[in-house]
Amino acid sequence: MGKVVAAVFTTHVPRLMILDQNARVRYMGRNVTTFYDAMPKLERERLQLSAILVTHHHPDHVGGVSELVGRFRVPVYGPAGETIPECTVSVAGGGQVHLEDLGLDFEVFDIPGHTSGHVAYCGHGALFCGDTLFSAGCGRLFEGTPEQMQRSLRTLRELPPETRVYCGHEYTVNNLRFALAVEPDNGTTREYLETAKDLRSKGRPTLPSNMALEIAVNPFLRWDEPTVQKSAERKAGRSLDNPVEVFATIRQWKDGFS
Numbered sequence: 632m633g634k635v636v637a638a639v640f641t642t643h644v645p646r647l648m649i650l651d652q653n654a655r656v657r658y659m660g661r662n663v664t665t666f667y668d669a670m671p672k673l674e675r676e677r678l679q680l681s682a683i684l685v686t687h688h689h690p691d692h693v694g695g696v697s698e699l700v701g702r703f704r705v706p707v708y709g710p711a712g713e714t715i716p717e718c719t720v721s722v723a724g725g726g727q728v729h730l731e732d733l734g735l736d737f738e739v740f741d742i743p744g745h746t747s748g749h750v751a752y753c754g755h756g757a758l759f760c761g762d763t764l765f766s767a768g769c770g771r772l773f774e775g776t777p778e779q780m781q782r783s784l785r786t787l788r789e790l791p792p793e794t795r796v797y798c799g800h801e802y803t804v805n806n807l808r809f810a811l812a813v814e815p816d817n818g819t820t821r822e823y824l825e826t827a828k829d830l831r832s833k834g835r836p837t838l839p840s841n842m843a844l845e846i847a848v849n850p851f852l853r854w855d856e857p858t859v860q861k862s863a864e865r866k867a868g869r870s871l872d873n874p875v876e877v878f879a880t881i882r883q884w885k886d887g888f889s
């Protein structure tokens with residue numbers, strides 16, 4: 632058996648994420664988009680899976696795990712607050728994941744909002760945040776409240792600015808279009824949109840992003856910026872008293888934005 636890899640996180644584009652010993656993500660090929668596609672790729676590249684880390688229970692983030700663990704007898708880490716039958720190790724905020732084969736350690740954060748038990752894994756300068764934070768956007772509130780989601784995003788915003796952000800979906804270009812609707816004069820957002828469009832036109836991912844860039848462009852991390860507050864107040868047609876109201880207004884605005 633070949634090189635050991637671990638920590639498979641589903642994502643649509645830029646595909647399944649597989650970590651190597653340096654906590655760098657290897658992209659497994661154009662057609663690997665879910666756990667279902669992982670097996671032939673792992674076998675072709677002679678990679679030995681040593682663990683699976685799950686962020687939340689949505690089908691596009693757990694589908695295929697049972698097939699993988701049938702072939703590789705590996706631990707499946709997943710949120711204690713959600714029912715995921717394949718998970719063998721429950722994790723929760725404040726906990727740690729130690730991947731012995733790879734010599735990697737990750738801190739676990741509770742980041743509810745998109746789902747009620749959603750977790751993130753963070754370590755070695757990399758954040759795996761599932762569908763909570765996207766580049767220039769954030770996940771929809773399927774199970775949680777705006778209060779929960781804003782608190783979760785506040786937790787992520789406090790990470791070091793150089794933290795690489797590996798989110799669950801490649802929605803960057805559309806998210807940036809919305810970000811510009813919120814902040815039309817944000818030059819960094821404008822530049823990033825051009826870069827992102829260029830990358831996507833070449834079939835390349837925009838991810839990982841980094842926290843410094845997200846803090847500069849992501850309207851869902853910028854509830855305390857006067858430009859974002861004013862924009863949200865215009866949308867709401869009233870003054871907004873606190874960060875949660877600003878966040879909730881922007882989130883609702885995005886739900887109807889096309």
Ligand SMILES: [Zn+2]
Binds near residue numbers: 687692745762
């Ligand atoms: Zn999801």
